[in-house]
Amino acid sequence: MNQSPRRTLVVVLPFALACAAVVTTYAALRDRLPDPLATHFPASGRADGFSGAGSFVGVAVALLAVQGAVFAVLAHRTSRSLGSLRPLIACAYGESGLLGYAFPATLFANADVPDAADVRFPMWQLAVALACALPAGAVGWLLAGADARSADRPAGEPHRLPLGKGEVASWTRTVTSRVLLAVGAALVGAGAILAFAVNPGSGLPMTIMGVISVLLSACRVTVDRRGLTVTPPVVRRPRLRVPLGRIEEATSRPVDAFGDFGGWGYRIRAGRSGLVMRSGDALCLRLTTGKEFVVTVDDARTAAALLNTLVDRGAGRPADAS
Template sequence: MHQSLRRTLVVALPFALACAAVLTTYAALRDRLPDPLATHFPASGRANGFSSATSFVWVATGLLAVQGAVFAALVHRSSRSIGPPRLLVAVAYGESGLLGYLFPATLFANADVSDAADVRLPMWQLAVALVCALLAAAAGWLLAGADAPPAAGPAAEPHRLPLGKGEVASWTRTVTSRVLLGVGLALACAGAVLAFTVSPGSGLPMAVMGVIAVLLSGCRVTVDRRGLTVSPPVVRWPRLRVPLGRIEEATSRQVSAYDDFGGWGYRIRTGRSGLVLRSGDALCLRLTTGKEFVVTVDDARTAAALLNTLIDRAVSGAGRPVDAS
């Protein structure tokens, strides 16, 4: 079976099993559950939020089904150009393990209680859920199999983009990390579930981290007369700019996020740094300091050619451009 299809089936399996666990637990305990059901628990463990058993089961299975579909779609679309999907499989298993324990545990906590206000869900249950999540993530990592990183190619020969006298040009592309997007969505959903089932204080930090990860999972890369600018595609901050005056030369090459930089995001290595949102085509700048700055983006060859032309034009017009940052 093709590795991509196998991983898609593998990542959907734990969410299906978690849905089955919720439905089986509900079927076994239905006659022993109060109405309404205790579904929200603060740090004290004493219930302070309630809903009908039917709505709780619908929400639980719906959330698991949606997350399973999202992770399966992300893994299915994964390829060497967007980075290894093995981490996505591990995160998916961890998420399903966490929710696959918490939802049935909530139903068991309500069993044989006449008044839902008396239901308790102690904090050690959350600790057990986190252990289940870690064990499930480890199983997903092993079942996914090793990633085959893309072969890192040599840097292309520097070339120029022909521009007539007086002509101006700019180049821009957006790039998204499906790994960071998937992790961010998983954290946001898990935080929302914890805030709903346990307490706002336990889930809010995780949800905020997830939202931040989603917002920073993509960027817009722009090349123009000012140099290179990298910024989020929706908001204008944080923004990173490398002026023409700091660039000696621009090239493009294939990079592996994990093998070359040890992961995704803003990375720093000896003699080089960069914004690495996925594996694949990358714009590589040799700076005046002798260091290298890398940003992964499609059509990096055109961006490099335009940068070299702009540098040549600035040097021939008025000497090396001044750092205007």
């Protein structure tokens, strides 16, 4: 089987099973459920939010389908081996295991209760849901298999950008992560569905996470006499700066977001870290600490050449860690 369809099938499978569990449970309990259902429970376990039985099942299936689609797209877009996607697959299986228990458990809690206001959902149910998520994630990890990918691709040769005496230069590019943008949009949409189908407060956390993801789905990368600066294009914070005094050498090389760093966003691996917005060309800095810092951005070779020139000239060395 071609690797890409196999990756997609392995990632989608747990969400399909969770959807089947929700639909099967609803079909079995349909005649024993009150209408509306109790669907939201605070720490006391006493119901304080309600929705129609059909709408609850529809929202549950929609949330599982959307999450399955997002994970499937992430798995499909990379050309790396299935083993290199272990963190993604384990997360997908853990998430589907948690929701695949929580949604049917909510239906069972409502069964044979005449008034939904009398439904109780004790907090130990959440512990059971987490207990289901952990082995499900382990199954995903095992199904992914070992990472058989080759060693990281070596960085290119360091280059210099010729500058005359007293001449100054700067370089800037904006890079957008379609993955983070899609995840943010999906979270906002899911939060809106929850707010409409259950109650406004239930969808607020997911909506906030989605908005943050959208705001941080792009960054502006700048190289100048101060070193390397990365900021969001819409808001000024958070800002990341690597001053020239911390840089030994700059090069460029292709980077695979999942294969090399296990995902998107700010990533930390053994001996290296980076802001990985997408797969492709990346600016790679060898720091004075011996570690590596990576930023994925177009035209990284020019950025590396300018940084090397500025480092050689000894320009802009104040220890600005802002």
